Amino acid sequence: MTEYFLPPPHRPSVTIAGHTSRFAVRRIFCVGKNYADHVAEMGGTPQPPVFFTKPADAICEGGSIPYPSGTENLHFEAELVIALGRGGANISAANALTHVLGYATGNDLTRRDLQAQAKDKGAPWDMAKAFDRSAVIGPIHLVQDISHLCDAPLRCTVNGQLRQDGNINAMIWPVPEIIATLSQFVEVSSGDLIYTGTPAGVGAIGVGDRCEVSIEGLTPVAVTIE
DSSP, rough: OOOOSSSSOOOEEEEEEEESSSSEOEEEEEEEOBBHHHHHHEEEEOSSOEEEOOOOEEESSSSSEOOOTSSSSSSOOHHHHHEEEOBBBSGGGGGGGGEEEEEEEEOOOHHHHHHHHHHHHHOOOOOHSSSOOOOOEEEEEHHHHOOSSSSSSEEETTTTEEEEEGGGGGGSSSSHHHHHHHHHOOOOOOEEEEOOOOOOOEOOOOOTOOOEEEEETHHHHHEEOO
């Protein structure tokens, strides 16, 4: 039995819809620039998937959260999240969906001012993306209960006003291609989450705002900024 000098940290986990057991989170991957309209609004051009990561303990299952330190321009990004139930390397796109355990709504909170500064300097995005409570996620719905999602409206509201109105069928790189491409760079595993990118309409939220993300067929998730 392994003895630790300090107690091991708490293992982050996510609710599974309709189940008492939870999904233990191993790693969080995110895809950038995966909707052409969002790429355009950010001043870029479509390209192969851009991957970045968040720590597992950035998971936030909604509710009231503090405005993050170090930023004056906190943005929401509504996204579909993939939960992997099987791992592997060099997975083919044709076989990729067999690795998916389920799906959830997500919100990739972003310190947009820090991201812009990092881009200008050619520096990493870590402090713009990988901060506490930045990986907002709703309950995971198992594929066995809802099947695979490929055509579903994705929306984000702030204080009840529609801010993002897209469809996951507009992803440049759909779910099988995302998994296949990612697995060429790292060996993915059960417990991994993949945030799949956001459509146009991202914007700032501040103290007192309630931001809700919904995807047809999944449970919405909302955060209120304190």
